[in-house]
Amino acid sequence: MKFTGPLIVAISTLSLSACGTPNASSINTDLQVATAITGPSPVATSGECSPARLTTRDAGRLNVAYSHPLAPFFVDRSPSAPVGFDVAVVNAIASGLGMDSNQVLWNKVAIKQLTAPTRQDLDLSVGRIDVNSKTDGVTLTTPYFREQQVLLARPNSSMAKVRSAPDLIGTKLGVVKGSSSDLYVKNTLVLPSTAYASSNDLKSAMRDHHVNGMIVPITDVAKTMATFTGALVVAGQFPASKDAATFALAIPTANPLITCVNNVLAGLKASGQLANLQSNWFTSGVNRTISVKE
Template identity: 30%
Template sequence: MLLVDRVPLTALCAAVALCAALAGCSPQPEEKASGKGDASASCAPGKLATEVPGKLTVGTDKPAYAPWFVDDKPSSGKGFESAVAYAVAKRLGYDRDAVVWRTVPFNSSFAPGAKKFDFDINQVSISEEREKAVAFSSGYYDVRQAVIALKSSKAARAKSVADLKDVKLGAQVGTTSLDFINEVVKPAQHPAVYQKNDFAKSALKNGQVDAIVVDLPTAFYITGAEVPEAEVVGQFPDSGARPEQFGLVLDRESALTPCVSHAVDALREDGTLAGLEKKWLSEAVDAPVLR
């Protein structure tokens, strides 16, 4: 009888056949464990390994500001980000009643550590620094930062970035708005830093700062509905090769990331995101560019 390395060939063939029937004995390539996941990962509608089985848990801060949310009610489906969250959920196979909202402070959403949400939506800009701690979906909104000042302020007369160097500026902590002040404007005075945008708005109304920096849609909402004595002075141009975008935040090792990104990409490709932007952010018209 023919032997292969002292094992009878007939026995070896039988072992191979049995092994194949039991899903194979040959070693398989080790799957890569990463927050981005494998593009071929299963995204079966409504069957994802979510925080709560059968539900999709979505995080956002409180208060939930307009125009991203309406009347501080993320679950209403009204406001750009509320509508985007439900559109993503639908793409993933979760009906509206299967979406659970959870309050998550802005800075906590992208801080290191395990998350108690499937994704968070809260005007969080994608950045290399934040990607060290969390994963992001594809961008769902292209962002521009803008300056708001009281109409009576000297900051309201600014026509360029240089005109802002000698004014007192403010922004919310941990935001790209604050990054723009420090890295683009580089003012002579240290900017005032606030825990929430509400505090920054109060400081502006009370004259504690000359101007604040927020994203452009928020700027138009504040000046149109909350601080009518203020105006949008202008917006900053794109500052680099990578445009600023808001992304959905996920746990660093979340297996949902490729599925969520695929959902966002599909919503961009079929025009859903553009339609929601037109519906909820239409008042955010062009503002002068500060160069």
């Protein structure tokens, strides 16, 4: 069965600015293997979601568009074979729909086409599209990413062994003033911290032992670790707060494909595969939750 309306897969930077996010050179190239489908994804290939009945523009293909690539979500060093977290998510979804990564085709589009699609040759939208974004003619899927806060510490320190928020009582925490991390420490952890004017100031304070732990957004981890003078480890990530930035995919309204994609996403979450992809691309493979009660 063919769907005759516009279908789009897009990688977007609508909701977050480039400031403070890792650039392509800061990504650990060893993690690029995480973009490929490395294991079986939860499948949704029966009934209306069987490969023969998928409502994609071209049978057996998922035509994907992206705009303004931003690492580690998306790096288009090779237009035909990009890498990044969003790419890994799309590949896992394709696998769940009975396709492999060779059947995913990438196209760069203008940013305005991400949530108000005008092209007829693409399939769905993915990447940094906030669930609160204004959309026109598309419906958002269930979320695939929620911004978490991450604790960075010195190797072999007591801070590196923290497993719950009470373990942080009496420690010296540092954050960037006015950042989502600053708000998280104040409103969710309800712990004292020192707020610095910039990321560079925070890293200097950590280097000079004025603080013994830094809390940063998960999207800033790779860049922070790559530009820090000395060694850092990811102690763990905190559960996302209720008001954390949350991203979803977008699919043209009334396209039955959204049900199939939501089924795959539910399976990826339940199996832990989505969390593993996130840890591979954002936290050097560390997938450890620091418990906290909101």
